Amino acid sequence: MKIGNLEDIKNLIVQNENEQIEFKETTGQLERGMETLCALLNGAGGAVLFGVTDKGKVIGQDLSDKTKRDIVEAIRRIEPLPAIKISYTTIPDTNRYVIGLHADAQLSARPFTYKGRAYHRMESVTSVMSQEKYNLLLLQRGGKYGWETIINENLKIENLDSNIIRGAVRMGVESGRLPETTILEEIPIILGKFDLSFGDGKLKNAAAVLFGKNLSDYPQCLLRMARFKGTNKDEFVDNLRVHGNIFELLDAAMAFFFKHLSLSGKVEKLYREEELTIPYKALRESCINSFSHRLYHKPGSSVSIAIYDDRVEVTNSGTFPEDMTLERLLGPHDSEPQNPIIANVLYKSKVLESWGRGIGLMVSECRRVGLPDPEFHSDGAFVQVVFRYVRDTVGQNPTATPQLPYSSPTVIPQVEKVLVAIGDNTYSAKEIMKLMGLKDKSNFLENYLYPAIGLKLVESLYPEQPKHPKQKYHLTEKGKALLKRS
Numbered sequence: 001m002k003i004g005n006l007e008d009i010k011n012l013i014v015q016n017e018n019e020q021i022e023f024k025e026t027t028g029q030l031e032r033g034m035e036t037l038c039a040l041l042n043g044a045g046g047a048v049l050f051g052v053t054d055k056g057k058v059i060g061q062d063l064s065d066k067t068k069r070d071i072v073e074a075i076r077r078i079e080p081l082p083a084i085k086i087s088y089t090t091i092p093d094t095n096r097y098v099i100g101l102h103a104d105a106q107l108s109a110r111p112f113t114y115k116g117r118a119y120h121r122m123e124s125v126t127s128v129m130s131q132e133k134y135n136l137l138l139l140q141r142g143g144k145y146g147w148e149t150i151i152n153e154n155l156k157i158e159n160l161d162s163n164i165i166r167g168a169v170r171m172g173v174e175s176g177r178l179p180e181t182t183i184l185e186e187i188p189i190i191l192g193k194f195d196l197s198f199g200d201g202k203l204k205n206a207a208a209v210l211f212g213k214n215l216s217d218y219p220q221c222l223l224r225m226a227r228f229k230g231t232n233k234d235e236f237v238d239n240l241r242v243h244g245n246i247f248e249l250l251d252a253a254m255a256f257f258f259k260h261l262s263l264s265g266k267v268e269k270l271y272r273e274e275e276l277t278i279p280y281k282a283l284r285e286s287c288i289n290s291f292s293h294r295l296y297h298k299p300g301s302s303v304s305i306a307i308y309d310d311r312v313e314v315t316n317s318g319t320f321p322e323d324m325t326l327e328r329l330l331g332p333h334d335s336e337p338q339n340p341i342i343a344n345v346l347y348k349s350k351v352l353e354s355w356g357r358g359i360g361l362m363v364s365e366c367r368r369v370g371l372p373d374p375e376f377h378s379d380g381a382f383v384q385v386v387f388r389y390v391r392d393t394v395g396q397n398p399t400a401t402p403q404l405p406y407s408s409p410t411v412i413p414q415v416e417k418v419l420v421a422i423g424d425n426t427y428s429a430k431e432i433m434k435l436m437g438l439k440d441k442s443n444f445l446e447n448y449l450y451p452a453i454g455l456k457l458v459e460s461l462y463p464e465q466p467k468h469p470k471q472k473y474h475l476t477e478k479g480k481a482l483l484k485r486s
Contacts, residue, residue, distance in 0.1 A: 003047060003087045003100040006058075012047065013056045017124040020046030023054050026061045027070065027099065034074045036126045037101050039119035041082050041112040042137065045105040046121075051091075051098040060096025063088060071099070078114050082106055111137035139297050147297040148206035148339045152217065155203040160211040162187055163437025164247050168211075168349035175350040194345050206341040209296060212245050213439060220317075222302035223249040227260045231308050242443065246291045246346070253287045253305060254280075255414050255447035260307050278312060278387045282365035282374065285358045286385045290316035292346050293338045293383075315384040418452045419475060419483045426461070426474040449473070457482060 002008050012021055020043070022036040033048045040046035051060040075084050087100040111118045111134050118129040118137075139147050165187060172178030182190065191197045196207040208218050215221045227238040238260065242252040261277045276283065290303045294316035301317035318338055337343035346352035353361070362374050366387065375386040421427075421435040429441070429449060438444045452458040457479035462468035475483065 003085070003089070003102050006089055006091065006098070009049065009052075009058065009089055009098050009100070012049065013052060013058070016056060017054065019043060019121050019123060022046070022048045022124070022126070023052040023056065024048060024050045025053055025059065026050060027067055030070060030074055032126075033101070034078070034114050035117075035119050036121065037075075037084070037103060038078055038112050038114035038117075039121035039126045039129075041078070041103050041106060042110050042118060042129065043105075043121050045103045047100055047102040049098055049100050051096065058091065058098060060091040060094060060098055062095070063097045063099070067099075071101070075101075078112055079116075080109050080112065082109065082112060135297075136295075139295070146339070146341075147295075148204060148209070148341050150205050151198065151202045152205055152208065153202065154217065155205075155208055155212075157187060157191070157201075157203070159213065160187075160191075160203075160207060161213045161245065161437060161439075164245065165190060165211050167437065168247070168345070168351075171350045172348045177348045177350060194348070195341050196345070204341070205296070206339065206345070208245070209339075209342060210246055210345055215243060215245070219243075219299045220296050220301045221245065221249070223252055224302050224304040225253070225256045225307075226305070227256075227307045229309075231310050233306075244440075246342070247351075248440075248443075249291060249303070250284070250287055250351070251414055252443065252447060253303075254284060255451075256305060257283050257307075257312075258451075261312075277389050278371065279365035279369055282362040282387065283312070283314075285353075285361050285365075286314045286374070286387075288346065288352055289358045289385075290314055290383075292343045292352060294318045295338065310388060310390075312387045312389075313384055314387075315382055317381065318383050319378050319381065414448045415452045415455065415457065418448050419457060419479055422458065422473065422475055422479075423483070424475075424480075426472045428472050432473065452479070 003012070013023075015021055017023055020040060022033065022040075024030075024033045027033070027050050029050075033050060037048050040048070052058055071086065075082075075086075078084075082103055083106065085100075085102040087102065089098045089100065090096075091098065106112075111129070118134050119126055120129040120133060166183075169178060169182050169185075169190060173180050173183055182193070185193070188197070188201060191203070191207060192199075194207075194210075195204075196210070197203050205218075208215060209221060212218065212221065221243060223242045223244075225238075225240045225242070226233075226236045229235045229237050240252075240256065242249060244252070257276060257278075257280075287303070287305075294303060295301065295318040298317060303314070303316045306313040306315075343352060352358075359376070362385070366372065366374055372388045375388070377384045377386070417436055418432065421432050427435070429444070432449070433439070433441065433444050436444075436448070438448070449458065453460070453473075456476055458473050459476050460466070461470070461472050461474075465471070
């Protein structure tokens with residue numbers, strides 16, 4: 001938006017009053033004009049023109065030193081202090097001026113207030129901003145206001161899973177994103193380097209989201225998953241809710257995909273992403289984006305996965321950045337993470353592969369196997385990714401027994417972890433869980449051990465007595481062979 005001469009003003013007037021343009025006859029309406037300028041700052045920016053009627057007629061107004069001082073003083077009452085361009089455009093053959101107050105988008109500084117009140121703009125109407133909207137903009141501002149940065153006085157290091165922290169560090173070192181010396185650091189030092197704590201040892205909300213255990217204070221750390229029969233929600237054949245940190249939720253999400261999406265192809269290593277109907281990398285990237293970019297401040301929010309006969313929907317609470325169009329999302333763009341601390345830890349631990357390429361990866365993976373491009377939707381409260389596929393390629397047995405859900409000769413990452421943990425040894429379920437850093441036994445059995453047994457990669461010492469008090473597990477020859485080839 002440019003205001004340099006009368007021609008520029010006429011070009012703006014042609015657009016009529018809208019979400020970015022407001023007309024005022026004189027600075028006698030300065031108060032209302034400043035409220036609108038505040039609203040424009042809380043949106044995508046815009047201009048307030050004094051000396052133009054609401055019908056778009058240029059009439060101009062007198063300009064004195066007092067008028068200029070009043071405008072500057074009014075601008076100083078906007079908090080935080082914004083960058084405002086003031087223009088005084090003369091009307092030919094008169095002593096009158098059109099005064100323009102022009103603000104570019106300043107998204108990282110929102111919300112703005114004028115005299116202690118926040119305003120927003122809808123179409124050509126300026127009104128007081130709701131408390132909910134104000135709080136959302138405050139959280140989106142980040143810095144000391146971001147939800148992930150807020151200190152939880154009750155959160156202690158013992159409430160975090162040290163095994164998952166160590167695992168994240170190992171991945172970061174192996175990928176070259178963390179120095180090798182990080183492995184030798186104590187947990188408090190690691191948390192500090194991840195920007196998850198302050199100098200006094202107090203922990204931020206981000207620490208719980210990433211590494212927490214027994215997250216009773218964080219009900220929003222929830223993943224809801226369902227496999228529906230057909231193409232609507234009238235009937236489901238599987239329904240699962242998992243509460244945990246991001247690493248646990250990502251494991252659970254991928255296990256659910258492997259359980260309900262058909263598989264094909266030969267096994268040449270422990271697992272192959274392309275075995276799924278929808279490429280593994282595309283689904284995983286969608287989940288990672290959901291976990292890292294979602295809004296966490298509402299306790300009742302969650303991430304959800306819905307699998308139908310013709311599509312998969314991954315939905316999270318949140319929205320795209322206001323200046324980020326779908327066209328920009330689909331093309332090269334800078335990453336603007338909703339939760340930069342969380343996203344940075346995931347990047348350093350190699351869960352998040354790269355900045356700003358997630359959507360491009362999902363699209364390219366779907367195209368690689370001949371599927372339609374994924375669809376991206378946002379209604380301002382939720383972001384949803386939809387993957388569509390041909391119905392006859394869906395898993396053929398959605399009602400299979402939940403104890404042994406995997407009949408394909410494909411090893412998912414969860415099963416790989418079981419094989420690595422057992423190795424050449426014989427362990428009880430409790431011992432395997434301890435080696436893997438898992439606490440939830442039902443999750444371990446459902447998503448790790450039972451699939452490994454079902455694929456005949458692991459066998460028990462007492463197969464006829466599953467609850468034998470001395471029950472233990474070891475790898476089969478097939479399991480050992482796969483482990484050796486990985």
